[in-house]
Amino acid sequence: MPLLKSWVASANDANHPFPLNNLPYGVFSTGEDDPRCGVAIGDMILDIAAAEAEGLIALTDYPLFDVPYWNDLMEEGPAVWAALRERLTALLAKGSKEQEAVEPLLVPMAEATLHMPLVVSEYTDFYAGKQHAQNMGAILRGSPDLPANWLHIPIGYNGRASSVVVSGTPIHRPNGQTKAPDAEMPSFGPSKRLDIELEMGAIVGTGSEFGQPITVDEADAMIFGYVLLNDWSARDIQGWEYQPLGPFQGKAFGTSISPWIVTAAALEPFRAPTPPREKQLLPYLSGSKDGLYNIELEVLMQPEGADHASVIARTNYSRMYYSAAEQLCHHAIGGCAMNAGDLLGSGTISGPDRTEFGSLMELSWAGREPFTLETGETRGFIEDGDTLTLRGNARGDGYTIGFGDCVGQILPAKAWG
Amino acid sequence: MPLLKSWVASANDANHPFPLNNLPYGVFSTGEDDPRCGVAIGDMILDIAAAEAEGLIALTDYPLFDVPYWNDLMEEGPAVWAALRERLTALLAKGSKEQEAVEPLLVPMAEATLHMPLVVSEYTDFYAGKQHAQNMGAILRGSPDLPANWLHIPIGYNGRASSVVVSGTPIHRPNGQTKAPDAEMPSFGPSKRLDIELEMGAIVGTGSEFGQPITVDEADAMIFGYVLLNDWSARDIQGWEYQPLGPFQGKAFGTSISPWIVTAAALEPFRAPTPPREKQLLPYLSGSKDGLYNIELEVLMQPEGADHASVIARTNYSRMYYSAAEQLCHHAIGGCAMNAGDLLGSGTISGPDRTEFGSLMELSWAGREPFTLETGETRGFIEDGDTLTLRGNARGDGYTIGFGDCVGQILPAKAWG
Numbered sequence: 001m002p003l004l005k006s007w008v009a010s011a012n013d014a015n016h017p018f019p020l021n022n023l024p025y026g027v028f029s030t031g032e033d034d035p036r037c038g039v040a041i042g043d044m045i046l047d048i049a050a051a052e053a054e055g056l057i058a059l060t061d062y063p064l065f066d067v068p069y070w071n072d073l074m075e076e077g078p079a080v081w082a083a084l085r086e087r088l089t090a091l092l093a094k095g096s097k098e099q100e101a102v103e104p105l106l107v108p109m110a111e112a113t114l115h116m117p118l119v120v121s122e123y124t125d126f127y128a129g130k131q132h133a134q135n136m137g138a139i140l141r142g143s144p145d146l147p148a149n150w151l152h153i154p155i156g157y158n159g160r161a162s163s164v165v166v167s168g169t170p171i172h173r174p175n176g177q178t179k180a181p182d183a184e185m186p187s188f189g190p191s192k193r194l195d196i197e198l199e200m201g202a203i204v205g206t207g208s209e210f211g212q213p214i215t216v217d218e219a220d221a222m223i224f225g226y227v228l229l230n231d232w233s234a235r236d237i238q239g240w241e242y243q244p245l246g247p248f249q250g251k252a253f254g255t256s257i258s259p260w261i262v263t264a265a266a267l268e269p270f271r272a273p274t275p276p277r278e279k280q281l282l283p284y285l286s287g288s289k290d291g292l293y294n295i296e297l298e299v300l301m302q303p304e305g306a307d308h309a310s311v312i313a314r315t316n317y318s319r320m321y322y323s324a325a326e327q328l329c330h331h332a333i334g335g336c337a338m339n340a341g342d343l344l345g346s347g348t349i350s351g352p353d354r355t356e357f358g359s360l361m362e363l364s365w366a367g368r369e370p371f372t373l374e375t376g377e378t379r380g381f382i383e384d385g386d387t388l389t390l391r392g393n394a395r396g397d398g399y400t401i402g403f404g405d406c407v408g409q410i411l412p413a414k415a416w417g
Numbered sequence: 418m419p420l421l422k423s424w425v426a427s428a429n430d431a432n433h434p435f436p437l438n439n440l441p442y443g444v445f446s447t448g449e450d451d452p453r454c455g456v457a458i459g460d461m462i463l464d465i466a467a468a469e470a471e472g473l474i475a476l477t478d479y480p481l482f483d484v485p486y487w488n489d490l491m492e493e494g495p496a497v498w499a500a501l502r503e504r505l506t507a508l509l510a511k512g513s514k515e516q517e518a519v520e521p522l523l524v525p526m527a528e529a530t531l532h533m534p535l536v537v538s539e540y541t542d543f544y545a546g547k548q549h550a551q552n553m554g555a556i557l558r559g560s561p562d563l564p565a566n567w568l569h570i571p572i573g574y575n576g577r578a579s580s581v582v583v584s585g586t587p588i589h590r591p592n593g594q595t596k597a598p599d600a601e602m603p604s605f606g607p608s609k610r611l612d613i614e615l616e617m618g619a620i621v622g623t624g625s626e627f628g629q630p631i632t633v634d635e636a637d638a639m640i641f642g643y644v645l646l647n648d649w650s651a652r653d654i655q656g657w658e659y660q661p662l663g664p665f666q667g668k669a670f671g672t673s674i675s676p677w678i679v680t681a682a683a684l685e686p687f688r689a690p691t692p693p694r695e696k697q698l699l700p701y702l703s704g705s706k707d708g709l710y711n712i713e714l715e716v717l718m719q720p721e722g723a724d725h726a727s728v729i730a731r732t733n734y735s736r737m738y739y740s741a742a743e744q745l746c747h748h749a750i751g752g753c754a755m756n757a758g759d760l761l762g763s764g765t766i767s768g769p770d771r772t773e774f775g776s777l778m779e780l781s782w783a784g785r786e787p788f789t790l791e792t793g794e795t796r797g798f799i800e801d802g803d804t805l806t807l808r809g810n811a812r813g814d815g816y817t818i819g820f821g822d823c824v825g826q827i828l829p830a831k832a833w834g
Contacts, residue, residue: 121579122539122577122578122579127661127662147660147661148596148660149596149603149657149658149660152594152596152602152603153594153603153657153658155658155661155662155665156662156665157574157575157662157663157665158574158575158576158577158665159575160539160575160753161539162538162539162627162753162754162755162756163627163752163753163754165627171628172628172752174750174751174752175630175701175750175751175752176750176751177569177570177699177750179565179566179569185569185696186566186569186570186699187699188699188700188701210579210580210582210671211588211589211670211671211831212831213592213831213833234751237751240566240570241566241570241572242661242662242663243564243565243566244544244564244572244659244663245544245572245573245574245659245663245664246574246659246661246662246663246664247662247663248572248573248574248575249747249748249750249751249753250751252748252751252752252753253628253751253752253753254627254628254752279602282594282603282604282605283605284605284833330666331666331669333591333592333593333594333666334591334592334593334651334654334666334667334669334670335580335589335591335592335669335670335671335831336577336579336580336666336669336670337579337580338579339579414628414629414630414752416630416701
């Protein structure tokens with residue numbers, strides 16, 4: 001598919017993240033206005049709530065977009081999702097007869113504040129990157145051997161939805177309980193091993209019934225779209241707490257997502273297969289479609305006061321072993337009800353080369369081998385004031401599907417006690 | 418405190434679970450009516466939505482009770498919770514001048530259907546019973562030694578809110594992935610080791626801010642009330658999946674709660690201390706109040722077709738090592754935002770004697786030593802058609818604070834594949 005041309009000129013640049021082929025969904029406000037749904041096109045945001053109010057978009061008998069989240073659209077299901085995309089494409093395409101009516105409804109993105117694009121119903125995080133799992137094994141247990149179940153189960157755990165925040169929200173370094181290996185007693189204070197995890201987040205659009213399993217193909221059709229996701233992690237808190245029931249406070253102080261939901265429809269041309277199965281998966285985990293996507297990913301780090309950010313890792317979403325559809329199928333296989341707005345973190349995305357590692361834990365090998373930024377500073381883990389950015393782009397034939405950066409700055413821990 | 422007498426005669430029996438001292442909050446419907454908020458008093462339910470509509474209860478300028486959940490009241494905070502309790506007590510007390518106005522608003526409980534009393538915002542399950550942790554260690558790892566962090570951290574993991582259902586909801590035996598120790602490959606099918614966990618559920622009433630830790634005393638004041646909670650568990654699925662990130666599908670097919678929220682205010686006379694600390698807790702986990710409650714608990718089991726249920730365990734909530742307030746404080750200590758409607762499972766409640774064990778895993782020692790029901794049948798784990806009931810009562814001076822049974826029947830697994 002080539003670039004689809006829009007009458008919004010900025011959308012026609014081959015490197016712009018928001019061409020007509022993309023049409024990602026966000027929530028924005030300007031000045032004192034209430035946050036409402038918007039669609040990115042070039043450097044502009046279409047105020048879709050206003051477009052609906054004026055009758056330019058009329059998918060349902062009731063309004064869908066005059067709310068600060070996209071969950072209402074998700075619940076309408078794939079036919080309405082497709083109808084909206086078709087209508088938006090018609091309204092914004094070069095030569096559209098409705099350009100004059102739509103033009104006044106565009107807001108410059110530079111003047112808008114972006115908010116959480118959805119109400120996160122529940123949040124689940126997975127562990128589906130093989131290189132990452134091997135690296136963590138080598139670092140923490142001295143062996144890259146995968147856990148016995150890893151090649152059979154897309155391993156996941158429930159995270160905390162209330163910790164999910166939109167890009168730009170500052171994150172305080174968490175206080176928590178840790179124990180040094182040689183200490184007799186644990187101690188309490190700010191985390192000293194603060195990290196990121198580079199992930200994609202899949203957003204469930206249509207739910208499943210309590211007690212009713214789903215197939216991988218059904219799961220694939222239930223996914224509404226994707227965001228970039230930074231699963232901030234306090235490695236020292238996590239290391240002391242996680243046996244035997246998994247991560248808890250080490251992962252609960254913040255999870256950042258990019259502000260635009262890139263729809264599964266926009267990513268369709270970029271489908272990529274999962275790698276060859278090293279052990280045959282059980283039949284319930286088989287689907288008919290390529291479940292990953294070819295999305296180039298970057299991590300950037302900028303210390304406070306530095307004049308620019310350094311790229312510290314570059315990899316690709318297609319490096320994962322399990323797809324979001326496989327994860328979602330496994331999530332519901334025992335009868336767990338899935339709902340619109342559920343967010344599934346892919347797990348940390350790391351490629352085979354050291355420049356492709358998606359966490360500082362891996363990049364600095366647990367702090368033992370600090371890496372150097374372009375500005376000359378070195379890092380093992382995150383220091384107060386550092387800003388971390390995730391960036392993602394799918395590269396098409398003369399166009400780019402971008403996600404909008406996922407940015408977060410770490411602030412000092414709050415005083416306590 | 419003695420029995421408070423009500424003009425609802427059935428509420429004045431010393432053994433009735435719902436005297437005027439209790440006033441638990443539920444959601445009910447009759448016939449084709451929409452579910453709405455109600456308060457249990459003796460054998461009756463006060464239609465509090467109707468009482469509010471008629472002006473008998475007027476706590477706010479907007480309605481709080483004409484909805485199928487108690488979350489709106491929770492968000493009003495402790496002062497409004499106390500005002501409601503005071504007003505209900507006045508309306509329903511023997512000698513109330515408003516008896517005539519209130520009487521038509523009572524609905525016989527026998528004619529009502531009970532629904533989920535709240536919208537569960539997020540669900541967290543803890544592991545705070547020492548006897549249970551030691552039993553599980555002995556069964557699974559051959560040693561009753563506690564995990565190294567157990568005496569320092571109220572260990573918890575995030576569960577799945579969408580799996581929480583009200584008492585009476587049937588639960589299908591889940592399908593899932595398991596692996597026998599001697600098998601080369603895992604297999605897929607119905608769980609063969611289906612279990613319960615006897616727990617109390619604490620309901621968070623007022624939330625905390627993202628990034629803002631809380632103290633144990635603040636946490637204590639944030640708790641709105643308690644329910645009985647059955648954390649159904651598929652031990653074979655859990656055993657294969659839980660390393661390294663904790664329980665997932667082994668716990669996601671259903672979590673049952675009793676239909677009435679017993680308020681923290683009603684339980685106030687029953688506060689009980691946590692046991693002596695075997696290791697001193699870090700200062701952030703210290704509070705000024707006794708955080709447990711003296712609540713007698715029973716587990717009953719009834720095979721399909723049996724003429725009565727057998728008591729299979731009897732214990733007490735005060736057997737726990739950590740209180741809900743300590744758990745809630747720890748939950749928020751890194752900055753995790755807590756919200757009205759968050760549900761915290763206590764962890765399995767087991768006392769030191771074998772008759773006090775709160776799961777079949779412990780009662781049958783992993784199925785190796787099946788127990789015998791009064792009807793002569795034996796059980797290691799749950800069989801299809803079995804009904805499991807949790808019952809809880811706090812015994813006062815001439816009155817009882819009951820919870821209403823938490824009941825669930827296991828149905829056969831759904832066909833799959």
